[in-house]
Amino acid sequence: MQFQVTPELIEKIQHLASEQLDQELHRYLKDLHHADIAEIIAAIPPVDAAYIIRLLDSEKTAEILMELYEDDREQILLQLSPQEIAGELDMMDTDDAADFLAELPDEIKGEVIDNIEDDEHAKDLQELLRYDEDSAGGLMAKELIRVREDWPVSECIDEIRRQAENVIRVHSIYVVDKDDKLIGRLSVKDLLTVKSQTKIAEIYIPRVDYVNVHTDGDEVARVMQKYDLEALPVVDEIGKLVGRITIDDIVDFIKEEAEKDYQLAAGISQDVDTNDSFIKQTRARLPWLLLALVGSFVAVLVIGEFDTALERYSRLFFFTPLIAAMAGNVGVQSSAIIVQSIANNTLSDSLSTRLFKELLLSFSSGLLLSLLLLFATHFILNYPISLAITIALSLIIVMIIASLVGTFVPITLHRMGIDPALATGPFITTSNDIFGIFIFFSIARVILEF
Amino acid sequence: MQFQVTPELIEKIQHLASEQLDQELHRYLKDLHHADIAEIIAAIPPVDAAYIIRLLDSEKTAEILMELYEDDREQILLQLSPQEIAGELDMMDTDDAADFLAELPDEIKGEVIDNIEDDEHAKDLQELLRYDEDSAGGLMAKELIRVREDWPVSECIDEIRRQAENVIRVHSIYVVDKDDKLIGRLSVKDLLTVKSQTKIAEIYIPRVDYVNVHTDGDEVARVMQKYDLEALPVVDEIGKLVGRITIDDIVDFIKEEAEKDYQLAAGISQDVDTNDSFIKQTRARLPWLLLALVGSFVAVLVIGEFDTALERYSRLFFFTPLIAAMAGNVGVQSSAIIVQSIANNTLSDSLSTRLFKELLLSFSSGLLLSLLLLFATHFILNYPISLAITIALSLIIVMIIASLVGTFVPITLHRMGIDPALATGPFITTSNDIFGIFIFFSIARVILEF
CATH class of the missing domain: 3.10.580.10 (CBS-domain)
Structure with missing residues (x-):
């Protein structure tokens, strides 16, 4: 136990593979767990990885291939013939083999299946391929x-x-x-x-x-x-x-689901990892940033609509980031709690009960924070009391509305069959920014009459 | 399968428990899975729940109690005597019983242990209580x-x-x-x-x-x-x-860990649920909001330092929420990818390699988004080119710095033994707001000379 794959070991193995020193390779690899060999193989060039896959016996390599991330596996498979791939599939459990087959390009899928020796195994695989990969049929194995x-x-x-x-x-x-x-x-x-x-x-x-x-x-x-x-x-x-x-x-499935929520909340598309290529990372991140930029630009336009305040109440503009940030924070908190309750199946309240609870929560927190802000702007920044009251009042109203939206949106998404975790992502935080700023200036316009 | 606990069933069971109609209760409960009974019990008043616990045999109730959330369980246990609690513990596996014991107030812990009939079981429990609850010793059971x-x-x-x-x-x-x-x-x-x-x-x-x-x-x-x-x-x-x-x-452990990251990213303390009390929810959410308010207030002060720009470049102030939001979004994306790589043990790059990759990523995305913004401000909003360039240049620089900070902070927290997921929470997004706005106005001051 506590065995760790070291960079030195990876380098050594790669050297042995590229020099095709089979005996020494066998000596190094025979006592390693397949998960550890997978870790090594993912770190060396695909051609050397494929050499090792050919060298070891299929029972072990099938396990190794299943441990790899899809991208790494694809690179290695490109080096193998359909016959060699079929040999690996023969040794896998049907559920793993079916997942593996599903990843292959359509043009070689048929050839691989034809090359599987065990006919019953091949028939089982074809059956499993028919099911949706996220259904019980797609997750199950035929072995029992x-x-x-x-x-x-x-x-x-x-x-x-x-x-x-x-x-x-x-x-x-x-x-x-x-x-x-x-x-x-x-x-x-x-x-x-x-x-x-x-x-x-x-x-x-x-x-x-x-x-x-x-x-x-x-x-x-x-x-x-x-x-x-x-x-x-x-x-x-x-x-x-x-x-x-x-x-x-199911452990893998649960982990992936939890990660998906986390990634949605952080504004990255699924399945991106530090080791992914520049292109893949950009594809996962740029769309969300573009969306956020467009949303923020709308916020700029909204602020611009209130430029008549600039003359007498320019200091209002110092507070737009604060109002936007608080709207975003409160909204994400509310949504995240709902998203987790949905995921854990503990959301027992009706929508109206839930909204009422949020109203109470955000009102009391909002009241406290607004009073603090009122105190700080009036006594520390020496703003006139009318301006300080405007800002503080906007804060509490924006917080209440953001928390109600943050509650309403994920519940509604869930009812519509859409992943509620979307509600904690940049899409909603950007919307919160826009309406938070709009409410802020609208209240200010009414009170301060600009 | 596909059995679902309905509100009608919950109401019926509560009625039977409060009326103490034992025979009917037995009839309803005898075919239910302990996890379903737990769901029902969590939804009815503790005094009725305790009545049901006393009524059913200990083998079943031990399982039911283990299924409950800690808070619900605590409410029910307050209704039971140390002897009754010991009876439940007698029927549990040692790992569950030890977790359960650890939750009890110290003053009754000793009395409960003394009341456990099986001496060896009691000794095993005392041994397990010695280990840290998140260590292998704290997670293990003695039964094997x-x-x-x-x-x-x-x-x-x-x-x-x-x-x-x-x-x-x-x-x-x-x-x-x-x-x-x-x-x-x-x-x-x-x-x-x-x-x-x-x-x-x-x-x-x-x-x-x-x-x-x-x-x-x-x-x-x-x-x-x-x-x-x-x-x-x-x-x-x-x-x-x-x-x-x-x-x-371990499934529970993995799920809890993933949820903890998600909750940190959303700015809520651990273990809060829609069903939790007003006080508990406020305690989980208000501290983060207070922190965000203080941070945003600092941002207001920073903006105030640049008030000399108001006269000629007031439109700069329309862009503070945009710059702050983009700094936040980029920073959270970068941190979230690092946090997940750390959690999945796939972070193989050195810090400097990782920072260099982020530099490339954020430079290219930033360049594209900046050009879009330049175009929009100059041609759509008709801003003078110097102002448009100032805003676009600030965006790319802020994005690059936010992504580097978003990479550096979680890696550094991890090395210091602190949960890196903290870096995706409001603490860091608020800091990003502040320095994003500071960089924005500093660049503007240099270019526009106000």
């Missing part, structure tokens, strides 16, 4: 252990031995009826602790959680987390057992 | 299946049957030597597929991943994700097997 309710435990154990060869981890043993419909499960523990003459029908647990092939990935993640499941069987439209989803795939 | 290398498989199976009573899920069977030191593992699959005369020493797998009791939770999560582990044994300082961590606990 199934036993028939009318078998005795002894036959069952033989069958499990046979089936277990294809299943890396035995989580649960699923029990089906004669039509292959899922009717229950056997726990491994039960199997270890009953006599071998017992019939499956007597000992199986008839309660089993399952999902349909078309169930959404979010819902699968929610169910597995809520009920602390490590594997979840998947049935087709008529209740036949067709696959199972394991927790390790 | 261990076998000695010198046993035959038959003895091993008997022993597993005995030990398995305390272990809900058999993940791996750990192999220890005569000093109880961890030396390897047996997979369940192997055990199902070898003959009973075989000795453990012949069939165990000597390679086993493990962590030390003091290993940090982040590292545990990283190792379990990287190597796709579902259970990880924990050893003490001298290599003795003392516990194991299962993936379900």
Whole structure:
């Protein structure tokens, strides 16, 4: 444990690969975990990486390839022939192999499938490719252990031995009826602790959680987390057992979902990493910045509309960034809380209750902060009281409206089937800037009469 | 599956609990999953919730209590006696029970431990309480299946049957030597597929991943994700097997970590939810808003320092929110990418390489956006070219500096052992506002000579 891949090791391996020193490479790599080899391979040129993939046996390289980020994997695959790629797929679990296949360009997909030796494996892959990748069908693997309710435990154990060869981890043993419909499960523990003459029908647990092939990935993640499941069987439209989803795939899914929210809040498109190319990073970041620039330019136009205030109340203009920033901060806070509650399925209030709560919260916080600001502008900056009151009053009104918008927007987006996390991104903060500034100057115009 | 707790069901259960209609309650609750009962219990008054906890048997209620959010649980526990709480703890796995104990007020903790019937369980809990809650020791459970290398498989199976009573899920069977030191593992699959005369020493797998009791939770999560582990044994300082961590606990840990980053970015303190009280929500949100207000007030002071520009270049002041917003947006983008790379352990560049990349990225995006802005201010708003150039030049310089700061700060925080996600929160965006505005007016002063 605590093994770390060092830059020296990466350099050494790359040197050995480019010099094609097979024996030494084997010596270095044989005791490394596939995840560590993946880390090394991602850091060296694709041609050397492909050399190592060809050198090691397929069982190990299949695991290595699955560990890589999609971009790195693509670079390496470009170096391999369809036959070589098919050899890797043969060794993968169906769920991983299907994801892997889905990434390949269409023109070589067919050729790769034709080159897969195990026909049943190839058929399973074609089935999995039909499902949406974020549905239960797209997340599941075909490998699982199934036993028939009318078998005795002894036959069952033989069958499990046979089936277990294809299943890396035995989580649960699923029990089906004669039509292959899922009717229950056997726990491994039960199997270890009953006599071998017992019939499956007597000992199986008839309660089993399952999902349909078309169930959404979010819902699968929610169910597995809520009920602390490590594997979840998947049935087709008529209740036949067709696959199972394991927790390790869902861990990745949960992490990606959480990251997506974070990235939306920060105004970057998904899946961009410090190691990505200049082009990819720019593509992920520039659109949001452009949007923010256009929005901010609208704010400039709004401010320009109030230029009659410049003569007597020029100091109002010193406060536009403050009002805009506070509108943005309050709005993002409100939205983020809603977004998380939606993600965690804890949003139990109705929209009106929620808006009322936000009204109370933002009014009380706004009142306190406005009084502080009133004090600071009047007593520290020596602004006339009318000007100080205008600014303070605008702050509380802008805060209340921003918090209501910040609550309303994500709930509404969610109801419309749009990712509510969008509401914490630059799109909404920029809108908040614009209307915050507009409200500020409108209030000022009414009070100060310019 | 697809069962959903409805408001009608919650109301019905609350009614039955307040009327103490035990038989009907049992009828409704007996087929519900503990996670669903937890959802119901969280939504009804604590006194009714406690009534239900007393009514159901401890095995089920222990699971229900563990599903609840800490706040809801605390409310219900206040209704129970130390003896009743001890009864719940008796039925929990040690890791859950220890977390649960840690939440209790110190004055009743001792009394609860004294009331636990199973002495060994009580001793295990006291041991677990000694570890930091975010360390491997704090995350692990004492329940696991261990076998000695010198046993035959038959003895091993008997022993597993005995030990398995305390272990809900058999993940791996750990192999220890005569000093109880961890030396390897047996997979369940192997055990199902070898003959009973075989000795453990012949069939165990000597390679086993493990962590030390003091290993940090982040590292545990990283190792379990990287190597796709579902259970990880924990050893003490001298290599003795003392516990194991299962993936379900780590799923919660990973989710909490990702949420923490998101919340920091949105300027709310951890662990606040739409259902939390007014006071708790205000406590989570007001400090950040106060900080942002103070920061924005400093920005007002900075702008005020440049009031000599008001006479001839008042339109500069229309652009302060735009410059501040763009500085904020660019800074958050840069920081968010670094924060995620740190979290995913993919930050392989040195600080200087990273800063150079950011320089390129922000220069090219900044150049494009500046030219757009130059065009818009000069040709759409008809600003004189000197003013338009001043604003556009400021934009690109502010964007470059904000992106460098956004890169530097999280990397530096991380090196100092501080959570880098702080760098995406209001603290940094407010600082970006201030220096963005300062740079803007300083450049304007040099070019326009006011």
